[in-house]
Amino acid sequence: MFYDLITNKVVVIPFCVWVIAQSIKTLVALAYGKGFDWSYLINSGGMPSAHSATVSALATAIAMIDGFASTTFAISAVLALIVMYDAAGIRQSVGQQSVLLNRIMRELREKQPLFKLEADLRELVGHTPFQVIVGCILGITIAWLWLFLAGV
Numbered sequence: 001m002f003y004d005l006i007t008n009k010v011v012v013i014p015f016c017v018w019v020i021a022q023s024i025k026t027l028v029a030l031a032y033g034k035g036f037d038w039s040y041l042i043n044s045g046g047m048p049s050a051h052s053a054t055v056s057a058l059a060t061a062i063a064m065i066d067g068f069a070s071t072t073f074a075i076s077a078v079l080a081l082i083v084m085y086d087a088a089g090i091r092q093s094v095g096q097q098s099v100l101l102n103r104i105m106r107e108l109r110e111k112q113p114l115f116k117l118e119a120d121l122r123e124l125v126g127h128t129p130f131q132v133i134v135g136c137i138l139g140i141t142i143a144w145l146w147l148f149l150a151g152v
Helices: 002-006 009-031 050-066 071-088 090-110 129-149
Strands: none
Touching: 002 009, 009 050, 009 129, 050 071, 050 129, 071 129
């Protein structure tokens, strides 16, 4: 069973694409002078969208293995669209709200409120549409290249 799981291209390729996207995200943060932070390897948000890369790689792998007319491709394509919409829309709005709430909390802290807030809200939650598109292109490209080189 474990062997079947680790040799299943439809599982392995999206996972590897996620690792690659998270690694690129860490390098982009370094390039923008944010310094090295281990959290970039696991957290959401940033460039490129690892969510988009992963679901795009999943849909691409299924399309190349099962075909575009398969039910599994249809399911994965719909899932990919929902995840990318969520990453660029809803989660981006949550990140913007976190920025505003953190600003309010900093102002309250400076006036010494009666309560202490333990930590800021995470601001890097969602993605810009550009980050989602880049993630999507990354996922499709790596999955296609992997399966093309594997002769699928």
